[in-house]
Amino acid sequence: xxxxxxxxxxxxxxxxxxxxxxxxxxxxxxxxxxxxxxxxxxxxxxxxxxxxxxxxxxxxxxxxxxxxxxxxxxxxxxxxxxxxxxxxxxxxxxxxxxxxxxxxxxxxxxxxxxxxxx
Numbered sequence: 184x185x186x187x188x189x190x191x192x193x194x195x196x197x198x199x200x201x202x203x204x205x206x207x208x209x210x211x212x213x214x215x216x217x218x219x220x221x222x223x224x225x226x227x228x229x230x231x232x233x234x235x236x237x238x239x240x241x242x243x244x245x246x247x248x249x250x251x252x253x254x255x256x257x258x259x260x261x262x263x264x265x266x267x268x269x270x271x272x273x274x275x276x277x278x279x280x281x282x283x284x285x286x287x288x289x290x291x292x293x294x295x296x297x298x299x300x301x
Contacts, residue, residue, distance in 0.1 A: 185228040189221065189236040190214045218242060225249060240266035
């Protein structure tokens with residue numbers, strides 16, 4: 184499984200370590216990564232972990248393997264929900280950051296996507 188995490192400046196040592204220990208290929212992108220860089224890395228990714236990145240319809244459409252977007256922080260207005268819904272990409276959002284559960288949540292998003300996207 185390939186996981187792309189934006190906002191690499193945020194120290195998420197436990198999350199990153201756990202993902203690597205489970206065999207995931209983890210790509211860390213800085214907050215300053217452009218849309219083109221994000222789209223390039225997501226082209227073969229299964230999961231996106233993000234806090235601040237803008238995730239446009241083009242980025243989602245160009246990521247055929249993408250199963251989930253895990254958004255930490257308030258709101259999901261930075262994600263094109265209509266395109267995610269159209270592509271059946273699960274979007275989860277938690278306003279509080281919980282490092283211990285994020286990795287489990289991310290894995291579950293890929294392994295057991297909800298049957299309907301709202």
